[in-house]
Amino acid sequence: MARHSYQQLTKHGTNDANCLLNPLAIAYAMKSIWKNYNTDNAYDELMSSEFQPRQISHRLCQYLHSLNADDIDKRKMAAELAILEMGISFTVYSDEGNIDRAWPFDIIPRIIASTEWRIIEKGLKQRLTALNCFIADIYSEQAFIKDGLMPAEIILSSKNFRKECVGMTPRHNVWANICGTDLVRDKDGIMYVLEDNLRVPSGVSYMLENRVITKRVFPELLQDIDILPIDDYPSRLQDMLTSLAPEHISKPQIVVLTPGIYNSAYFEHAYLAQQMGAQLVEGGDLVVNDDDCVYMRTIEGLEKVDVIYRRIDDDFLDPEVFRKDSSLGVPGLMRAWKAGNVSLSNAPGAGVADDKVVYAYVPEMIRYYLNEEPILPNVQTYLCGNPEHLEYVLAHLPELVVKPANESGGYGMLVGPHASSREIAAFRQIIQENPRNYIAQPTLAISTAPTLCKGQLEPRHIDLRPFILQGANTFVTAGGLTRVALKKGSLVVNSSQGGGSKDTWIINMERS
Amino acid sequence: MLSRSAERLYWLARYLERTENIARLVSVHMNLLMDLPNSVEMSWLQLVRINGAKQEFHEKYKVANEHNVTRFLLVDESYPGSLFSSLIAARENIRTSRDLLPDEAWEQVNEIYLFVKNNIDSVYNRSNRVAFLNEILKGCQRFTGLLSGYMSHNHPYQFIRLGKNIERADMTSRILDLASLLLAESRSNEMRQYESILWLNILKSLNAQLIYRQQVRSSVNGDDVLNFLLLNTSLPRSVGCCLAEIADCIDALPNNDALPDDLAKLKAYVQGIDIRQNTETQLRGILDDLQNKLGQLHDRIANNWFLQVIAD
Numbered sequence A: 001m002a003r004h005s006y007q008q009l010t011k012h013g014t015n016d017a018n019c020l021l022n023p024l025a026i027a028y029a030m031k032s033i034w035k036n037y038n039t040d041n042a043y044d045e046l047m048s049s050e051f052q053p054r055q056i057s058h059r060l061c062q063y064l065h066s067l068n069a070d071d072i073d074k075r076k077m078a079a080e081l082a083i084l085e086m087g088i089s090f091t092v093y094s095d096e097g098n099i100d101r102a103w104p105f106d107i108i109p110r111i112i113a114s115t116e117w118r119i120i121e122k123g124l125k126q127r128l129t130a131l132n133c134f135i136a137d138i139y140s141e142q143a144f145i146k147d148g149l150m151p152a153e154i155i156l157s158s159k160n161f162r163k164e165c166v167g168m169t170p171r172h173n174v175w176a177n178i179c180g181t182d183l184v185r186d187k188d189g190i191m192y193v194l195e196d197n198l199r200v201p202s203g204v205s206y207m208l209e210n211r212v213i214t215k216r217v218f219p220e221l222l223q224d225i226d227i228l229p230i231d232d233y234p235s236r237l238q239d240m241l242t243s244l245a246p247e248h249i250s251k252p253q254i255v256v257l258t259p260g261i262y263n264s265a266y267f268e269h270a271y272l273a274q275q276m277g278a279q280l281v282e283g284g285d286l287v288v289n290d291d292d293c294v295y296m297r298t299i300e301g302l303e304k305v306d307v308i309y310r311r312i313d314d315d316f317l318d319p320e321v322f323r324k325d326s327s328l329g330v331p332g333l334m335r336a337w338k339a340g341n342v343s344l345s346n347a348p349g350a351g352v353a354d355d356k357v358v359y360a361y362v363p364e365m366i367r368y369y370l371n372e373e374p375i376l377p378n379v380q381t382y383l384c385g386n387p388e389h390l391e392y393v394l395a396h397l398p399e400l401v402v403k404p405a406n407e408s409g410g411y412g413m414l415v416g417p418h419a420s421s422r423e424i425a426a427f428r429q430i431i432q433e434n435p436r437n438y439i440a441q442p443t444l445a446i447s448t449a450p451t452l453c454k455g456q457l458e459p460r461h462i463d464l465r466p467f468i469l470q471g472a473n474t475f476v477t478a479g480g481l482t483r484v485a486l487k488k489g490s491l492v493v494n495s496s497q498g499g500g501s502k503d504t505w506i507i508n509m510e511r512s
Numbered sequence B: 001m002l003s004r005s006a007e008r009l010y011w012l013a014r015y016l017e018r019t020e021n022i023a024r025l026v027s028v029h030m031n032l033l034m035d036l037p038n039s040v041e042m043s044w045l046q047l048v049r050i051n052g053a054k055q056e057f058h059e060k061y062k063v064a065n066e067h068n069v070t071r072f073l074l075v076d077e078s079y080p081g082s083l084f085s086s087l088i089a090a091r092e093n094i095r096t097s098r099d100l101l102p103d104e105a106w107e108q109v110n111e112i113y114l115f116v117k118n119n120i121d122s123v124y125n126r127s128n129r130v131a132f133l134n135e136i137l138k139g140c141q142r143f144t145g146l147l148s149g150y151m152s153h154n155h156p157y158q159f160i161r162l163g164k165n166i167e168r169a170d171m172t173s174r175i176l177d178l179a180s181l182l183l184a185e186s187r188s189n190e191m192r193q194y195e196s197i198l199w200l201n202i203l204k205s206l207n208a209q210l211i212y213r214q215q216v217r218s219s220v221n222g223d224d225v226l227n228f229l230l231l232n233t234s235l236p237r238s239v240g241c242c243l244a245e246i247a248d249c250i251d252a253l254p255n256n257d258a259l260p261d262d263l264a265k266l267k268a269y270v271q272g273i274d275i276r277q278n279t280e281t282q283l284r285g286i287l288d289d290l291q292n293k294l295g296q297l298h299d300r301i302a303n304n305w306f307l308q309v310i311a312d
Helices: A003-009 A023-034 A055-065 A069-086 A114-138 A152-156 A204-217 A219-224 A233-242 A266-276 A333-338 A362-370 A387-395 A421-433 B003-035 B045-050 B054-060 B066-075 B083-095 B103-118 B120-124 B126-150 B155-185 B195-205 B209-216 B222-231 B239-252 B259-271 B280-309
Strands: A047-049 A089-094 A097-102 A105-113 A178-185 A191-197 A254-258 A279-282 A286-288 A294-298 A301-305 A307-310 A343-345 A400-404 A438-442 A448-453 A456-465 A467-470 A474-476 A481-485 A499-507
Touching: A023 A456, A055 A105, A055 A219, A069 A097, A069 A105, A069 A204, A069 B103, A105 A114, A105 A204, A105 A448, A105 A456, A114 A178, A114 A191, A114 A362, A114 A467, A114 A474, A114 A499, A191 A456, A204 A219, A204 A233, A204 A266, A204 A481, A204 A499, A233 A254, A233 A266, A233 A307, A233 A343, A233 A467, A254 A266, A266 A279, A279 B003, A286 A333, A294 B003, A333 A343, A387 A421, A387 A438, A448 A481, B003 B045, B003 B066, B003 B083, B003 B103, B003 B126, B003 B155, B003 B195, B003 B280, B045 B054, B045 B066, B045 B155, B054 B066, B066 B083, B066 B120, B066 B126, B083 B103, B103 B120, B103 B126, B120 B126, B126 B155, B155 B195, B155 B222, B155 B239, B155 B280, B195 B209, B195 B222, B209 B222, B222 B239, B222 B259, B239 B259, B259 B280
Parallel strands: A105 A499, A254 A279, A254 A307, A307 A343
Antiparallel strands: A089 A097, A178 A191, A178 A456, A178 A467, A286 A294, A294 A301, A400 A438, A448 A456, A456 A481, A467 A474, A481 A499
């Protein structure tokens, strides 16, 4: 269709706007920074072949070609400087103590067409709605289990099932208000759901800051292309949290509860609190009084708190109920929550659905609670707790990815094709000791996108974490956080494991 | 406003003011060195002494020369009173208070921090050091301007102002201390000859030269300068003006209890200082006393607003 637009790809082209370039000429023009580009191993988000941009990335590729290596270098440095000055950091826990690291960012954006995005968005809303029905059901009638759709022991053996929450009904009966769902695209070009993060998903501040940086680095480009804006997230979050306040309160006091300044996501907690104009509090700033209400300690004395966006795991939330040794939480918080005097978001116990075993049942939940077919497919999942599945998994370990059911951050997993025979043997042992705690999935050839590596563009594997808010209404971010495995060939995108991120553009294809 | 946040903002302001003041102090010392003839003895150790850090200095360095003292005061991370340590502490306090401040405030402090971190080696060379200190002073000024133009003058703002003025009053008294020390201990009479150059530099270091000329309208001499820098209530860096600012902040804050009375006493004490009746040594005693009284005021503030954090 838009072949003629390639004329701008080469500086040696003529000024004739209608001049068509043959593939060889394009290949010549693309030679420099695309020298090592190779799209053989996976679906590439921007390129349909080495030299052929997809329709969504035409304009970006044209633009990249108007820049020489020096220009690109300058922009990369400008991005790095912006990250340092804005102090966008995350903390890595290591033997040498906690180190605050600058957020690794790749300046080449990842692009998705709005036509595809509208379907994904619908699928994400459907999924979170079903998950919330499931959580509400699990803490009341457990019809899903009684109707034989899931074995009861999956819930009974889940460490995220909190018996203290049975019988509770949070506002709107929505338990997971903030969800980060990880999506990956396989070689077949289809987006799959990899996992639902329903406990304290992080990354949204990086999504927002990535756009701020891109605006600084590529201002010309952003003006030309119709990209859906994302910066309304903090106000959407505030609206959602407001909708959770106890019914008689119109202007609730909202706070963000952080584990503290040394937490790896502290930057994000502070950022969101600041953007919403909410107070950022630590456990020690809050107190629950005899009236079962939550107060914060202020210079004017105690002040009542109505909604808590908590970024602390259930385990540490309230030493009266959960871990006794927790100094991060607030004694009595669960009492206040159960009395309906304060809203906690996400609700305690919501993590029961953030379990890679429960994940395998989500398509069934969608059919059961919503009477709909799932829009977004799951990745084929083998549950090691199921003897037949276990047998298959043990026989195929070198091809599979094995994950613990309850961990996050990419810790404690086995990537079969990349593992040594010793690692595989060790995992075989671990799985057999505690099969309920492991799941396995085929190793996906997750999609790639061009990433700047030492002045050259190279394909690197990426995933996508959109954020979904559900309170009185449901909202999905336009795009999400694209994480990229910066190491060549690596499939692990977590920032704690050498991953970086990209800006994510949803391009409006309907208008242009 | 959370007690913990109040405490962090107060310390942010103190540390940042301290950063700026150490830069001023070293600048004025260097200026004096350049102005005064070689025959006038001027020890770098005085800078360490007025910061009350003589013992700490000698634990680390043998000789109090320019290299060691500037290193100690400016970039030594293991000395908590150094410029860089103060800046690190300011940055940590603002990093953990971002929810209360405009975005640019954090970015500004972070920028100064990155500048110092990347230019540590420039302090050893005199001309690089001048540029280094100027850049820090400018950065601190930008921060002050940014808050006054961008930030609501709410409780968080008052705590910042409070911290800044307590630190400032303390530092002004220390700079006066430096002058008295130089005069009292000068072994030759030569220093006396150049006294007015000394006082002129003191005025410059506190941005007070212009206002002094306008208001005092006499030649620059020790008694007048001391009086001016202690008692004037319109010069931002005079002790009298700092106390007036502190009183303002305290009035604007809730639950201020007995603090206004304490402050009235302190103001009366300062206004009662009569420079002409005292020798340099006595003056040093008075300035020490003033610093102690400011320390007591800090304790009262902490007890009144911050202590809820420590309660459990």
